[in-house]
Amino acid sequence: MDLGHTRNIGVSNFNISQLEKVAAAAKIYPATLQVELHAYLQQPELCVSCAKLGIPITAYSPLGSPGAKLHFQQKYNFHYL
Numbered sequence: 001m002d003l004g005h006t007r008n009i010g011v012s013n014f015n016i017s018q019l020e021k022v023a024a025a026a027k028i029y030p031a032t033l034q035v036e037l038h039a040y041l042q043q044p045e046l047c048v049s050c051a052k053l054g055i056p057i058t059a060y061s062p063l064g065s066p067g068a069k070l071h072f073q074q075k076y077n078f079h080y081l
Contacts, residue, residue: 008031010031010032029054031055031056032055032058035059036060038068040068
């Protein structure tokens with residue numbers, strides 16, 4: 001039953017596969033995807049997929065989380081800055 005109470009939805013921490021499933025089936029298209037996005041976690045494939053699907057991204061921790069630099073250096077041997 002569609003009562004018309006929902007105008008917009010946002011999703012958080014969805015991967016590409018999940019976004020494609022929602023985009024194909026949703027009666028109300030996602031207004032935004034909120035994901036962790038910063039210099040140490042750029043997620044380029046997800047950004048490209050969102051652009052193709054027309055879903056804007058809202059970044060959380062855009063300046064990085066406390067300890068993000070050390071985490072990515074230790075876990076992934078990633079030395080960006």
